[in-house]
Amino acid sequence: MGVAISEPDHRLEESARKFIINISSENLSDFEVRSCEIASREFRNRTSFQNRITIDQIFQKEIAEGLKSCLMKLSGETEVIALPSVVLEIPGLTLAGAHLVSTKTQEGDLHIIVRFRFFVGGINNMFLPNIGFDDAANDHAAGLSVKVLSDLALPFLNVCESYRSGVISTQAGFTEFMAGLSACAQDFRFQVELLKRFVDAKEKSNPNLLKKPASTEL
Numbered sequence: 546m547g548v549a550i551s552e553p554d555h556r557l558e559e560s561a562r563k564f565i566i567n568i569s570s571e572n573l574s575d576f577e578v579r580s581c582e583i584a585s586r587e588f589r590n591r592t593s594f595q596n597r598i599t600i601d602q603i604f605q606k607e608i609a610e611g612l613k614s615c616l617m618k619l620s621g622e623t624e625v626i627a628l629p630s631v632v633l634e635i636p637g638l639t640l641a642g643a644h645l646v647s648t649k650t651q652e653g654d655l656h657i658i659v660r661f662r663f664f665v666g667g668i669n670n671m672f673l674p675n676i677g678f679d680d681a682a683n684d685h686a687a688g689l690s691v692k693v694l695s696d697l698a699l700p701f702l703n704v705c706e707s708y709r710s711g712v713i714s715t716q717a718g719f720t721e722f723m724a725g726l727s728a729c730a731q732d733f734r735f736q737v738e739l740l741k742r743f744v745d746a747k748e749k750s751n752p753n754l755l756k757k758p759a760s761t762e763l
Contacts, residue, residue, distance in 0.1 A: 561585055564640060564664050566612070568600070568657040573621050576600045576613065576657075583668060607635050608671045615643050616657065623649045629662075638666035 565582040578600060580593040600609045611633040618626055628643040642662035647655055 562664065564661045564668060566659040568616070568659060570616070570655045570657060571653070573617065573619060573655070576616055578603050581668075603673060603676055604671055605635055605673060608633055608640075612659065615645065615659065619645060619647050619655070619657070621647075621649070621655065623647060633661075635670060637670035638664065638668065640664045640671075 562583060562585045565584060567579040567582070568576050569579055570576045576599060577597050578594060580591055582589060582591040584590075594603070600612055603609075604612065611631075615628055615631060618628070624647050626645040626647075628645065631641065631643040633640040640661040641664070644660045644662065646658040646660075648657075649655055
C-alpha cells in the first residue's frame with residue numbers, strides 16, 4: 546500500500562486525535578524534523594529530536610515522499626495552506642486532512658507546522674525501525690529474558706570456576722560465596738516475576754501465540 550492523494554467529494558469529520566509535525570527548512574530543500582506530537586482532548590504527547598534529522602531519515606519512504614509532496618506546495622513565505630483531500634497510507638496507518646502553517650524567519654529559514662486532522666492506526670508505523678518507535682514491549686521482554694538467562698547461568702559458571710580454583714574449598718570461602726548469591730536473589734526473583742507476567746499477558750491476548758505446532762507424522 547503506497548501513498549494516495551485523492552479528491553473526495555466530502556470533507557473528513559474533525560478527529561479527536563491529531564498528528565502534528567514541526568519542521569524547519571532552508572529554501573524548501575532539506576526538511577528537518579524538530580518534533581512530532583499527538584494531540585487529543587485528553588492529552589498531548591510530544592517527542593523532540595536532539596540531532597538534525599531529515600524527513601527521509603526518520604519516516605518510512607512512502608510517508609516521507611507524501612510529506613515532501615505536500616511541503617513542495619509552499620511558496621517559501623509565511624502562509625497557510627489547507628490540503629483537506631490529502632491521504633497518506635501505509636500498512637497499519639492512514640493520515641488525512643493536512644494543514645500547513647509556514648513562518649519565514651528574519652534569517653530566511655522556514656518553520657513549518659504540518660497538522661493531520663485525522664489518523665487511524667499506530668503512529669509508530671510511520672517511523673523507520675532504527676528510530677526506536679517499534680514495539681518497545683517486545684524489545685524490553687527480549688532484553689529482560691537475556692538478563693534473566695545470564696543471571697541464571699553466571700552463578701552456575703561462578704560455582705564451577707570457584708570450585709576449580711579452590712575458592713570455595715574452605716568453609717569460610719563457601720560462606721562468603723553463598724552470601725554473594727543470596728544478595729542477588731531478590732533482584733533475580735523480581736525479574737523472573739516481571740517476565741512471567743509479561744508472558745501470561747501475551748498468552749491471554751493471543752492464546753495461540755505460545756502453543757506448540759502440531760506434529761505431522763509421515
